[in-house]
Amino acid sequence: MHITIATGQLPVKRLLPAARSSLVPAEEYLSFAYSNCHVSSQKNIRLILIYLIPVKMLLGRLPPLELLHAHGLDQFVDIVKAVRQVALFELFCWPDQQSARLRFRSNFQNRQRALAE
Numbered sequence: 001m002h003i004t005i006a007t008g009q010l011p012v013k014r015l016l017p018a019a020r021s022s023l024v025p026a027e028e029y030l031s032f033a034y035s036n037c038h039v040s041s042q043k044n045i046r047l048i049l050i051y052l053i054p055v056k057m058l059l060g061r062l063p064p065l066e067l068l069h070a071h072g073l074d075q076f077v078d079i080v081k082a083v084r085q086v087a088l089f090e091l092f093c094w095p096d097q098q099s100a101r102l103r104f105r106s107n108f109q110n111r112q113r114a115l116a117e
Contacts, residue, residue: 027055046071057083 030052037045053063053076062083068076 023055023059027052027059030055042071046073049073 030048034045034048034052037048049067049071050073053068053073056063057079062080063076065077065080068074068080
């Protein structure tokens, strides 16, 4: 499992090919709109980011917190922090994903058994 926290990139979970194929062009178009938007058009930049940030997050790229604060997009801050915490937890507690799946499965089965008793 490869996580690059410094750049805000996370591994992309296996998305359905149809979902991924629609997200990639959306990211390209929104990134083009963002990079070509005039600096003084702060309202347009914010509107573009409202759509661009979730698309990039679904593709595994997290925005820097400074960008969110600079454009008043504080509704994404908690989500980004939570995703980073989960990524760090998985990185340090369960280095390989197979181990993580097995632990989750066994914990889930133990809970189910306890509830059944």
